[in-house]
Amino acid sequence: MSFEIKKVAVIGAGVMGAGIAAHVANAGVEVLLLDIVPEGAANRNTIAEKAVEKLLKADPAPFMSKAAAKLVKPGNIEDNLADIADCDLIIEAIIERLDLKQALYAKIEAARRPGSAVSSNTSTIPLADLTAGLPESFRRDFLITHFFNPPRYMRLLEIVSGPETNPDTVAAVARFADVKLGKTVVMCKDTPGFIANRLGTYWLQLAVGEAFALGMKVEDADAVMGRPFGFPKTGVFGLIDLVGLDLMPHVQGSLKRALPATDPFHATLRDEPLIEKMISTGYTGRKGKGGFYRLNREGGQKLKEAIDLSTGTYRPQAKAQVAELEDGGGRDLFALLSAPGEGGRYARSVMVRTLAYAARLVPEAADDIVSIDDAMRLGYNWKSGPFELIDKIGAARLIELLKADGEKVPPLLALAADTPFYRVENGQRQYLTLDGTYRDIVRPQGVLLLADIKLKSQPLAKNGSAALWDIGDGVVCLEFTSKSNSLDEGIITMLAKALKLVKDKYKALVIYNEGSNFSVGANLGLALFACNIGAFGEVEKLVAAGQKTYQDVKYAPFPVVAAPSGLALGGGCEILLHVGAVQAHAESYIGLVECGVGVLPAWGGCTAMLERWVADPKFPKGPMPAPSKVFETVSTATVAKSAAEAKELKFLREGDGITMNRDRLLADAKAKALSMVDGYQPPKPVEFFLPGPSGKAAMDMAVEGFAKKGLATRHDKVVSAALAEVLTGGDADHIAPVPATRVLELEREGFMKLIRTTATLDRIEHVLETGRPLRN
Structure with a gap:
């Protein structure tokens, strides 16, 4: 019988370990965050404590609330390792060195409660290597939980278990990850890179190498290897800038060492002196001086630039010009892969081999195609998984392209030559199995789509x-x-x-x-x-x-x-x-x-917010506190x-x-x-005691103060004044109760007054054109 996970320990307070701890806390679960004691440190918990401080300042925020941060208890391995005896799950997230991990596991085994789950966040070391030489009691409770960065926002969790791992332990960790942490759990085989990084690294490496070989502009390469296939709009080079150029050699190196010489991955490896130079000079992407793209701030300017793959020099970033994608091109993937121009050749050289490689990974890395598709959708933000993409192209057509390029056709792809990988039968979505039959996609209990x-x-x-x-x-x-x-x-x-x-x-x-x-x-x-x-x-x-x-x-x-x-x-x-x-x-x-576009909430938003703050027994009473709080929130478009x-x-x-x-x-x-x-x-209708004109005057004065500091524009003052009139009850005497119906009337009147102003219409037009607010 599986157990419930009520307390977690994370050992290793680096970027991933700290991020995992923060997300466990987001789930309302107490988490112990431990790291080493730096030599000569006065504060023995300094590494874990500073990690939490960084998390609280980070953007996007790893914590969902400040309350969640209080659930993280910083400590150190020397003084607090005994505390893991109270934990149901211990996650190791230290440096990717087998000797250090195994030494830590020996200490964990001595301190933990028997039956508690132990996992590693590794993405490169096989489970068999991690547990080699360790006692059977440890191997029974050990598994790999591979989170993706940042842990709060990336939905994929790859789980790898060993032949001796207790199935109840796997079930308990998987359910905790699913229900409490919000992850989609994909069960992987104990193979190098598991699923997402194995296929994702192959795809990235191939895409970079082919762009260099074709002498493409990075903007054009990213336009092809982006939206047409349902990949993130960053494309390949923008994605590498995001994750860091310096990370790629580590992932590639681990796969190079671990994969057999016959694996097609090795054919993607090329030495690119430009990339080596970029990394050595600090051009590691967004976290460094820039990457394939950069923002040039010299002379006070903010010029977006892109690197020339041939010369290694930066030039102004240009709009992609790919003939195959013009006039709605790129929607027909087979047509794009068959096109004779540069964009078509690039798409074909990357995606035909990537999709074939995906077909090779079943059953080597995963038992079924659904796991591969889930891993790529959630780990790399692909809108469609590789087998869903093959269905859009047509398996038979993909086989044609492979044969024309002299590439081998994987058995799974040959099996699907005349049939789709997915189909709907009697209202049930099904997937193709390795024996050529179809099986229903079964949702976990508690999932309704x-x-x-x-x-x-x-x-x-x-x-x-x-x-x-x-x-x-x-x-x-x-x-x-x-x-x-x-x-x-x-x-x-x-x-x-x-x-x-x-x-x-x-x-x-x-x-x-x-x-x-x-x-x-x-x-x-x-x-x-x-x-x-x-x-x-x-x-x-x-x-x-x-x-x-x-x-x-x-x-x-x-x-x-x-x-x-x-x-x-x-x-x-x-x-x-x-x-x-x-x-x-x-x-x-x-x-x-609404105030950001020059209008007011007029479908009852102002009224409902007033009602909520007035009803809060912990909030100060009187005619002014609730209107002031709502004014602060709504006027700033919080x-x-x-x-x-x-x-x-x-x-x-x-x-x-x-x-x-x-x-x-x-x-x-x-x-x-x-x-x-x-x-x-249903609730009962409410009445408010509101401050009237005197309250509005106070709000107007506050906005005037912001305007003098340059924090509020001319039209901000107009919009804020209209909002203040609604929230204070118009010209009503605060001694008399104001029914909610009257506040609703004021919302409508204020909205219609503002929508007739040129400044508001300018704001709306600007937002529609640019997606950004106009400060007029």
Whole structure:
């Protein structure tokens, strides 16, 4: 029977070890962080303590909240190793030297509690080598847990177990990683580089070498080896700059030593004097002076430059010019791989061999194609795994290209020649196995995906912006389908329809989607178009309709649960403020950002935030504290950088749930909704005691002070004044209660006043064109 992991030790407070400790703390689990005692150190815990200090200052933040940081207990190996006896999981994350690791394991074995799990974060040393010569009691509890950097944000965790590892130990660690840490666990064979780094390093090395061989511009190479294949827009050279040029020789070296001479990896290794020179002179990427790309700051300028692979000199960065990608080219991958130009030759020379190499890794590195695809999607941020890419190209076509280039065809690829690697049968997604049959893709217990539901059913209702799905047990799911899940009339209409449908026939409503972001807010493009043609009446109708529908959500006689992930901004945030409960993915970035584009939250955001701060029993009472707090948050367009931080800012309530694993979000939200059904009562309407004109005057004075310091622009003052009027109750006497309905009216009035100003329209246009706010 597997055990529960309640306390963790991480030994090694370097970048990875400290990052792993921070993420364990993000899960609400106490973690002991240990490192060596530096010679002559007055503070024996200095290395671990400084690591935590760095984590608190790092951006992007390794901690999801300051509260999480308090769960990390710094110590040292000499004084605190005995404390690991209280830990259920001990993670070793020290330097990649076998002798040092084995010496540490002997100390761990003497100090740990029998049956506790011990793992290494290694990515280069086989498990068999790590445990060689160690007692059977240690080998039984030992495994490899390979995290990817940064541990908070990278979802992949590769787990390697040995022939003697207790299956219950593996199951306990895998479940902890999945449910508590939010990782997608991929089980790997004990082979060099495991899966992601084995294939990813092959791909990177091949892509760099072929770009040099073809004399390509790095911008052109990155354009080909980026979006057409669903790879990160950094491409290859931008990605290497991000991870560090100096890291690549270490990974390549370990694979060179470990892989047999017959492995195709060795054919990718080429000495590139330019790269060696860049590393030796500090051009190691973004963490150094620059890399293949750099920002030249000489003479006070900020000039983006790219290196010339032929000469080694920097030149101004240019827009990629790849003929094969012009006019929508690159969407047909076979056409791109077959194109005779430089871009086509580059794509073919890299990807045909990379995809063939992926096919070689089953069953050597993994038991099935699903593991390979998961590893590359989550470890290297590929939108599609290699076998999914082969299906887009066509296995038979890929075989043609391999044969034409004189390359061997791997048996697995030959097996799939006339069949896809993935198919849907009776509403169930299946994958091709090594014996030529198909097997169902089985989700772990507690995982529910809308993508799977869509294979088996039709929507209850649908329009161009949203759809309603029956997700079972009397629960309906409202899915946004508009671009970036921006909110428009179609979504408001579908939300109103959902409320009526659930009231008549179902138990509860969940608002959820599987896009990158829950919602970026209202569709600014439509709003700008309407204003430019003078259709302000239509804008006001949409504002009023949104307000009414959100109020209907708030006072619905059944549970409405929102399940955000990614960005939930503006109107997307306002949905969260009106539902009966929220089950948020831990990586939810929530905020009311309307002031940044020159308007106000007008779908009830101001009113709901006032209500939350007024209701907090720990917050100071009186007419001014709550409006002041909301003014501070909304006027600065503050965005919570995690679901945990969103609770601190009251975008989420204390009782709202947080799900660490994105794949478990819908199931958790559905369970929360069902748990609320019996005896559900909507909230009662509220009234506020607000400060009125005197409170507005105080807020205006504060903004004027910021303006004098250059921190607020001319239009910031206009927007802030409109916001202050809403939050202080307009001209109402603070002695008399102000109903929430009046604050909603003030929201609408303030929004319409601002949307008619040229400065606000300029802000909206600028954001739509550049993606950045205009400081006017």
